[in-house]
Amino acid sequence: MSQVEPLIRLTVHGAAGRMGQRIVALAAKDPQLSIISAIDSPSSPVAGRDAGELAGIGKLGVPITSAISSSTDVIIDFSTPEATVKLMAICAERRIPVVVATTGLNEEQKQEIAAASQFAPIVFAPSMSLAVNVAMKLVREAAKALKDIPDGVDVEIIERHHRFKEDAPSGTALKFGQIVAAEMGQTGHTHGREGQTGKRPQTEIGYHAVRTGDNVGEHQILFGLMGETLEVYVRGHTRDSYAYGALAAAKFLAGRPAGLYTMADVLGL
Numbered sequence: 361m362s363q364v365e366p367l368i369r370l371t372v373h374g375a376a377g378r379m380g381q382r383i384v385a386l387a388a389k390d391p392q393l394s395i396i397s398a399i400d401s402p403s404s405p406v407a408g409r410d411a412g413e414l415a416g417i418g419k420l421g422v423p424i425t426s427a428i429s430s431s432t433d434v435i436i437d438f439s440t441p442e443a444t445v446k447l448m449a450i451c452a453e454r455r456i457p458v459v460v461a462t463t464g465l466n467e468e469q470k471q472e473i474a475a476a477s478q479f480a481p482i483v484f485a486p487s488m489s490l491a492v493n494v495a496m497k498l499v500r501e502a503a504k505a506l507k508d509i510p511d512g513v514d515v516e517i518i519e520r521h522h523r524f525k526e527d528a529p530s531g532t533a534l535k536f537g538q539i540v541a542a543e544m545g546q547t548g549h550t551h552g553r554e555g556q557t558g559k560r561p562q563t564e565i566g567y568h569a570v571r572t573g574d575n576v577g578e579h580q581i582l583f584g585l586m587g588e589t590l591e592v593y594v595r596g597h598t599r600d601s602y603a604y605g606a607l608a609a610a611k612f613l614a615g616r617p618a619g620l621y622t623m624a625d626v627l628g629l
């Protein structure tokens with residue numbers, strides 16, 4: 361006789377936001393998941409509203425609140441750096457697995473995530489998208505292959521996002537830069553250029569953050585050589601590319617030991 365797996369009880373943190381609403385909408389259709397709470401900021405103007413209605417999928421019977429249910433199996437967090445740090449303390453204390461998708465954290469805030477991962481399993485990644493994580497592998501390969509080219513290689517990263525985005529450059533652009541620097545050894549970075557900049561040193565990576573309309577996310581990694589350019593380009597069409605990845609990460613965490621995991625772990629890349 362086949363055994364029926366129990367549903368994974370999911371809490372969505374940042375549930376009233378752009379990403380939180382897509383997590384609610386897709387998790388509600390997922391036969392392995394049951395949304396048990398939808399958390400947003402204590403001052404949220406939509407506190408008390410039904411999370412399903414807010415996400416446009418009809419009534420779920422789960423109100424937007426600010427208290428995390430003690431019976432949750434896993435939390436998905438798309439919120440703000442400050443809210444993520446507060447959440448880390450709760451997850452560490454109660455040993456709750458959590459998918460941290462929030463970006464824009466400073467080094468100290470990232471340390472809080474690392475510290476919490478000693479007590480609970482955590483997936484922490486600036487992009488939950490499959491295509492972006494595959495692009496990270498390609499960029500690593502390109503950087504390895506090009507690192508010793510005698511005439512040198514200039515690496516520039518262009519990212520485009522919607523006008524509402526609050527951090528720049530994107531967490532994903534910074535991660536692409538870290539991957540390149542780990543292979544090629546650049547030690548500096550420059551953000552945009554203006555004025556008498558002088559010649560471009562190859563010891564830096566250039567970042568360019570474009571903010572227009574409702575763009576859900578594009579990243580272009582340029583390797584500029586003498587005579588040719590290699591570009592790795594990855595573009596999201598909808599936020600569901602991130603939401604599906606986050607749901608996969610939540611399922612990956614079920615039953616895992618405490619530790620810090622990446623989307624490469626989740627996706628087996």
Ligand SMILES: NC(=O)C1=CN([C@@H]2O[C@H](COP(=O)(O)OP(=O)(O)OC[C@H]3O[C@@H](n4cnc5c(N)ncnc54)[C@H](OP(=O)(O)O)[C@@H]3O)[C@@H](O)[C@H]2O)C=CC1
Binds near residue numbers: 443489
């Ligand atoms: N890793 C990935 O794949 C992706 C990451 N992101 C990142 O996720 C984050 C959220 O993005 P997005 O959904 O577009 O942003 P939104 O601003 O639309 O959503 C964030 C939500 O978090 C809420 N919030 C604020 N404080 C708290 C709190 N203390 N507790 C719970 N919720 C709180 C906000 O409420 P209020 O508005 O009332 O303050 C808001 O509803 C960003 O950092 C973004 O860069 C986004 C897409 C993909």
Ligand SMILES: O=C(O)C1=N[C@H](C(=O)O)C[C@H](O)C1
Binds near residue numbers: 463464529576578
């Ligand atoms: O804010 C967003 O929208 C996104 N943020 C993430 C980032 O900063 O890298 C991921 C994705 O690009 C969308």
